[in-house]
Amino acid sequence: MAGIRDVAKEAKVSATTTSRFLNSDPDLMITDETKRRILAAVEKLHYVKRSNKSRKTTRIGLLVTKTERDEYDDPYFRDIRLGILDGLKAHSLDIGVTYHIGDKIDAMMLQGLDAFVIVGTLEHAWLDKIYAANQNIVLVDDYYGPANIDAVYPDFQQSTTAVLERLTKQGHQRISFIGGAAMSWLESGKIVWHPEGDLRLRTYQQWMDDHDLGQYSHSFIGGWDYMDGAEQTRNLLQHFHDRTDFPTALVVASDPLAIGVYRELHTAHIRMPEDLAVISFDNSAVADYLTPSLTSVKLRPYEMGKSAVRMAAERIQGTRDYPLRVLLPTEIIGRESDDYSRKSEEKTS
Structure with missing residues (x-):
C-alpha cells in the first residue's frame, strides 16, 4: 500500500x-x-488515508532518568514533566506508559507506542536498542545524543558565556566554578559518571582559557544536590586557604548546589556579593528567598517538555521526516548575589 x-x-x-x-x-x-x-x-x-476509527488514542511513552520520588523533588525535572503533560493535552495525546530509571522496558511495549520521549541521558548502547524498537524518539536535556534522533535542550554554551561576560564586565577575573558531573545511564540502572562532561563546565574552562584567564580557572565537581554543593564549597575554601588569589566570583551549575554553597559561605563569614559574587543556573523559586537573593539563569524546562511533545506529534503525523535539534534560549535573572553596586545602593537608600 x-x-x-x-x-x-x-x-x-x-x-x-x-x-x-x-x-x-x-x-x-x-x-x-x-x-x-x-x-x-x-x-x-491508489493512496488511501489511514483511518483513525479503529484507534481511539495516540500513545506516547515516557522514560525519566530519575526515580519517581527524585523527579518530583527536583524542580528542573518536575517542570519538564509539567510541560510534557500540558503538551499532551494540547495535541490530544495520551501517555501510554511511564518508566523511571531502574524499570524494565519491554521491547514489545515500545513497538506498540507511537513515540517515546526520554528525559535525561542514556548510554548509546541502550539508546540504540530502544531506537531499534521505536524510531519516533525525542531526547530531552541530552546534548550528546545521536544526530539522527530528535532532541531539545537549553543553550548552556550561550548562557555560560553570558554569565562569564557579565562577571568580567563587573571587573571579575578570578572566577571559580562549582558543578556536578555529567551522568548517563545504563540499562541496568547504573550511572556512568563523566566528571568533565557537563557543558557548563566545559564552556567555562574554554572561555577562561580563550580570555587569558586560565590561571584563575578552578573547578570543583561532585554530585548535584545541596549537600554536594556544600562539600564542593568546603573543598574550594580549603584549596584557597591562606592564598592571596581567592576568587572574587563563583559560577554554580544549579540552584540546588547553590543552596549548599550559601550555607558554607555564611558559615565562613564570606559576604555575597561584597567578598564573592555568585551566579547559578535554574532560576528556581528558591532563588528569590535566599539571602542575598540569587542571580540565576532561566532555563525554561517547562517549554522543553512542551517542545518534546510537539516534536513527537510531528513524527507521528508525518509532517516532518528529518531529525530536529531544538536549542532553547536562556535568560539571566539578575538579583543581589552578583550585583555589588545595587547591594550598596540598597544599603544606603
Missing part, C-alpha cells in the same frame, strides 16, 4: 507538504499546480 512518502515522490513535492495538504492544514500555502500534482499522485498510486 502506498504511503505519504510514495505520493510525495511521485508528485515531486516534499513529504511534509504532501502530508499537510492531505490533512487539510489551513495554514498551508501552495500553488494550484502543486495541489494538482499531489492529487494526481494519490489517484495513480
Whole structure:
C-alpha cells in the first residue's frame, strides 16, 4: 500500500507538504499546480488515508532518568514533566506508559507506542536498542545524543558565556566554578559518571582559557544536590586557604548546589556579593528567598517538555521526516548575589 512518502515522490513535492495538504492544514500555502500534482499522485498510486476509527488514542511513552520520588523533588525535572503533560493535552495525546530509571522496558511495549520521549541521558548502547524498537524518539536535556534522533535542550554554551561576560564586565577575573558531573545511564540502572562532561563546565574552562584567564580557572565537581554543593564549597575554601588569589566570583551549575554553597559561605563569614559574587543556573523559586537573593539563569524546562511533545506529534503525523535539534534560549535573572553596586545602593537608600 502506498504511503505519504510514495505520493510525495511521485508528485515531486516534499513529504511534509504532501502530508499537510492531505490533512487539510489551513495554514498551508501552495500553488494550484502543486495541489494538482499531489492529487494526481494519490489517484495513480491508489493512496488511501489511514483511518483513525479503529484507534481511539495516540500513545506516547515516557522514560525519566530519575526515580519517581527524585523527579518530583527536583524542580528542573518536575517542570519538564509539567510541560510534557500540558503538551499532551494540547495535541490530544495520551501517555501510554511511564518508566523511571531502574524499570524494565519491554521491547514489545515500545513497538506498540507511537513515540517515546526520554528525559535525561542514556548510554548509546541502550539508546540504540530502544531506537531499534521505536524510531519516533525525542531526547530531552541530552546534548550528546545521536544526530539522527530528535532532541531539545537549553543553550548552556550561550548562557555560560553570558554569565562569564557579565562577571568580567563587573571587573571579575578570578572566577571559580562549582558543578556536578555529567551522568548517563545504563540499562541496568547504573550511572556512568563523566566528571568533565557537563557543558557548563566545559564552556567555562574554554572561555577562561580563550580570555587569558586560565590561571584563575578552578573547578570543583561532585554530585548535584545541596549537600554536594556544600562539600564542593568546603573543598574550594580549603584549596584557597591562606592564598592571596581567592576568587572574587563563583559560577554554580544549579540552584540546588547553590543552596549548599550559601550555607558554607555564611558559615565562613564570606559576604555575597561584597567578598564573592555568585551566579547559578535554574532560576528556581528558591532563588528569590535566599539571602542575598540569587542571580540565576532561566532555563525554561517547562517549554522543553512542551517542545518534546510537539516534536513527537510531528513524527507521528508525518509532517516532518528529518531529525530536529531544538536549542532553547536562556535568560539571566539578575538579583543581589552578583550585583555589588545595587547591594550598596540598597544599603544606603
